[in-house]
Amino acid sequence: MTGTMNLRSRAQLLGCVLGLRSLALVLWGIPGARALDNGLAMTPTMGWLHWERFMCNTDCEEDPDSCVSEKLFMQMADLMDSEGWRDVGYEYLCIDDCWMAPQRDSKGRLQADPKRFPGGIRRLADYVHGKGLKLGIYADVGKLTCAGFPGSYGYYDIDAKTFADWGVDLLKFDGCHFDTLVDLADGYKYMSLALNRTGRSIVYSCEWPLYMMPFRKPNYTEVREYCNHWRNFADIYDAWQSVKSVLDWTSSNQEKIVDAAGPGGWNDPDMLVIGNFGLSWDQQITQMALWAIMAAPLFMSNDLRQISPQAKALLQDKDVIAINQDPLGKQGYRLRKEDNIEVWERPLSDFAWAVAMVNLQEIGGPRFHTISLSSLGGGLACLPACLITELLPVKGKLGFYEWTSSLKLRINPTGTVLLRLDRTN
Ligand code: GLA
Numbered sequence: 001m002t003g004t005m006n007l008r009s010r011a012q013l014l015g016c017v018l019g020l021r022s023l024a025l026v027l028w029g030i031p032g033a034r035a036l037d038n039g040l041a042m043t044p045t046m047g048w049l050h051w052e053r054f055m056c057n058t059d060c061e062e063d064p065d066s067c068v069s070e071k072l073f074m075q076m077a078d079l080m081d082s083e084g085w086r087d088v089g090y091e092y093l094c095i096d097d098c099w100m101a102p103q104r105d106s107k108g109r110l111q112a113d114p115k116r117f118p119g120g121i122r123r124l125a126d127y128v129h130g131k132g133l134k135l136g137i138y139a140d141v142g143k144l145t146c147a148g149f150p151g152s153y154g155y156y157d158i159d160a161k162t163f164a165d166w167g168v169d170l171l172k173f174d175g176c177h178f179d180t181l182v183d184l185a186d187g188y189k190y191m192s193l194a195l196n197r198t199g200r201s202i203v204y205s206c207e208w209p210l211y212m213m214p215f216r217k218p219n220y221t222e223v224r225e226y227c228n229h230w231r232n233f234a235d236i237y238d239a240w241q242s243v244k245s246v247l248d249w250t251s252s253n254q255e256k257i258v259d260a261a262g263p264g265g266w267n268d269p270d271m272l273v274i275g276n277f278g279l280s281w282d283q284q285i286t287q288m289a290l291w292a293i294m295a296a297p298l299f300m301s302n303d304l305r306q307i308s309p310q311a312k313a314l315l316q317d318k319d320v321i322a323i324n325q326d327p328l329g330k331q332g333y334r335l336r337k338e339d340n341i342e343v344w345e346r347p348l349s350d351f352a353w354a355v356a357m358v359n360l361q362e363i364g365g366p367r368f369h370t371i372s373l374s375s376l377g378g379g380l381a382c383l384p385a386c387l388i389t390e391l392l393p394v395k396g397k398l399g400f401y402e403w404t405s406s407l408k409l410r411i412n413p414t415g416t417v418l419l420r421l422d423r424t425n
Contacts, residue, residue, distance in 0.1 A: 326346075
């Protein structure tokens with residue numbers, strides 16, 4: 001008891017020192033703007049999206065198992081249902097570019113390629129709904145999609161209504177082939193309102209800031225009012241270089257983007273490529289851990305028919321998913337980088353914190369890093385003590401730690417240690 005009192009008074013003293021910093025932290029974490037008022041994406045959307053793994057493969061004769069077709073989506077729906085994916089939260093099965101026929105129909109409506117989607121999207125949506133899942137689709141704000149299929153420019157109302165009629169639950173709206181910045185912004189806004197007017201609940205996934213950025217600073221207050229999530233950075237691909245560049249961009253821009261995220265609207269660092277070919281085991285752990293810290297939408301792009309038990313267990317890790325889906329909905333941020341080790345933290349509900357330590361050194365073996373607990377959560381994460389649980393790479397309780405203690409961890413090259421800190425009162 002005396003020990004606790006002493007600890008408390010020491011903490012109060014330090015509290016004064018850290019006061020300003022903690023205040024800044026608290027303020028920083030408050031979403032700066034109203035979210036799109038459609039009641040959706042109160043936690044980051046979870047699902048599967050075909051692009052990174054299957055791209056624009058339309059050759060069903062040569063490659064019947066991997067072409068973009070209703071068969072592919074039905075197979076993924078079956079597996080999301082039977083292999084536990086839906087049960088841990090992966091709910092939205094999403095079609096990306098290249099699903100369309102090259103022309104609209106006689107009434108100006110988009111239509112699916114009749115060879116690859118013989119049943120049409122409505123029947124696919126019924127199938128997907130029958131598995132307790134939701135269906136996502138893709139369109140583009142400009143005159144053409146990025147792969148050259150019909151764009152929605154001039155057809156926003158028709159397309160919104162078509163998607164609603166088909167029973168679509170999410171729209172990824174790309175930003176290729178726009179003429180002016182006004183068209184880009186107005187198009188994204190118009191489509192948001194058009195989707196709302198259909199009366200159907202449709203998650204609206206934007207790429208507005210990404211296409212805006214080369215010309216003008218995105219206004220995240222506005223983006224958040226119209227979109228449920230938004231891409232800020234280049235397309236991810238199946239390599240450490242790509243994952244690293246997403247993390248690097250995010251930490252370099254965190255002052256601009258972190259407080260834009262919150263229930264209803266999220267920064268989208270793009271798909272999870274876990275379970276594919278390009279990432280080592282440690283790098284897959286890093287992607288999963290950091291996407292949880294960043295409160296990122298979790299869209300896997302992999303082949304659920306051929307995925308290793310290890311990758312599956314990582315993607316289905318309920319403790320890590322719980323961090324990603326934490327109801328407080330505050331995005332984490334990089335706290336510091338020293339000696340090629342990054343420390344990231346994310347405030348969670350019930351005064352808990354998630355902490356990730358990434359070893360970015362790509363030469364040598366595992367490295368030790370010592371972290372003083374009083375440096376976390378603006379000094380509050382472990383005050384007066386906390387229970388620390390390691391979630392990745394090895395699951396287990398590390399024990400109770402006092403605020404004055406430090407923790408020494410071993411981190412593999414390009415790997416991450418993900419911890420959860422639950423404060424004890
Ligand atoms: C853009 C998007 C990708 C994908 C492709 C499809 O590059 O950023 O996510 O949708 O278009 O063509």
